[in-house]
Amino acid sequence: MASIGIIANPASGKDIRRLVSHATVIDNNEKINIVERIVLGAQALGVKKVFVMPDSYNMGYRVEDKLNSCNELKCEINVVNMQRFDGMEDTVKAADYMEKSNEIKCIITLGGDGTNRAVAKSIKNTPIITISTGTNNVYPTMLEGTIAGMAAAAVASGRFDESKYKIKDKRIEIYKDEELIDIALIDAVISNDVFIGSKAIWNMDTIEKIIVTRSHPASIGFSSLVGCKEIIYPEDDFGAYVDINSGNEKIKAPIAAGVVESIQVSEPVILGFNDEYEFIAEDRGIIALDGEREVEFSKDQKLVFKIRRTGPFHVDVIKALEVAQLNGFFKL
């Protein structure tokens, strides 16, 4: 049985959106509880080794201690040996380590869209299972840790037809002078904010344009502004963009937890895989990627946005467990 990896972002679930919206706090002790249940679910179905990203709260070691103290740890927990910076680069590096490892066949992430974007910067082939412990979560879903661990065990076993349960996701690629400078999994928001600051983006007055890989009214965050006009599924081979405070129609959309705003949005323009959207800045501003202000641009700067199916392989947990069940994975 191959091993699995766990990337639990210690910073997720605590940003300024607890103040400017009604988002929930997810503390690190709760993340430890979830990781514990992942480990228990995975080891019960044969996983022998679990690799965990190191973090400031030592979640991997704490889980090991807790499970050892109740004599329930049967597998080996390895905290990845890497230098920690206590920032997003830790997630990028840990994902890179896991991607390059020959042992790890499935990665479980705990975080929001931003965490998964960081993971997606490093991985190409290792499938991921995403558990939401963030704020605006379109990419990850609310999922019981035990079930995630069981699904990861099924995926890591390598016994089943992967095409039945995993999908190669889309991503937005942002180019400057033909060089790829950043990516987003769900949305890129162009705003006239002048600084990155607390990173999260929530003020509609500053937003000019939204580019999405997928959109649905059931998604929380800015992609819902497109989704309330046009639904784009993860399977669709295209994305779209809209202008904000433009067009004839106002819509209501859930832009943040507990915040449903009425906003004027233009008709979505479809962006196929062969299309690109060219943006030339009239003034300086910021691009928020998957909900976090990340890329600064200056006046007259040209940026190109492309949507491609170059994101991570994402595991559909229910389908993975169904395939496992049909093939007798749970039989003793």
Added chain:
Amino acid sequence: MKITNEQLKEMYFTMLKIRKFELRASELFAEGKIPGFVHLYIGEEAVATGACANLREDDYITSTHRGHGHIIAKGGELNYMMAELFGKEDGYCKGKGGSMHIADATRGILGANGIVGAGHNIAVGSGLAIQHKKTDQVCVCFFGDASTNQSTFHEALNLASVWKLPVIFVCENNGYGISVSQARHQAITDVSVRASAYNMPGITIDGNDLFAVYEAVGEAAARARKGQGPTLIECKTYRWRGHFEGDPVVYRPEGELEAWLKKDPIPRVEKYFVNNGVMTEEEIKKLNDDVDKMVEEAIDFADKSPVPSLESALKDVYSDIVEEGRVR
């Protein structure tokens, strides 16, 4: 959140004043010019600056033993501060308080405080006073991570939330309570999560990012002014110096300080200024020179200020008591 270049320059000016005041205070302490204890704020300038930039003169702050930065950011004057550090008559407390007790009621500075955790409840008291007066003032309560283990922190958050007081609790999590790392004194990594126990918003931000602090405290202040109650904001930061001047700092792991030096909040702002045309490198240099001069003038002021007379030793220390035990 919109911000003008003038506001940005003012904040940078404040950060420079704090940094240069503290650097000189360190040297002066080593020279024996400053009596008593001194706890320096070097490295944490973005927190006080970003927070106080959202405050009006009639708003309040409560401070800590590491309070110079808070006082300067709320408008405290370098001359009187330095004179107080020197124990001179022209100091804020006429030389009787020293570094840890600087206060200026005219600017809403309710005092630095030598007792860890003592500011929380003073802040709640000021919040209650604001509520009774029905004004839209706010109080920012600065404190460190270790003080959140004190009962005062929990009592204060509880009452502030129950009464929906306009208090913004700003935790400067610099990773240490004296010489004990946070990992050894708290079963959590993020102090902000303690807010949920008191039904108030709690967030964690990069305390070395001036913009992040400005934005977060701005939102919390707006909320407090509208009567929506308190907020807990945890600013992750780091003190470059020891707990106090003279601390041998044997408790830090190798490389930790160096990693934080790379996150110095001041060059981050300077880089932003140059990249975005807020200030040129020449203007930045000139402002640095101006602030150097201001600090030297403050030292000169403090040097020339007289030592308090022996006769004044008990003046302003106790209330005047009249016959029959009544306070005059």
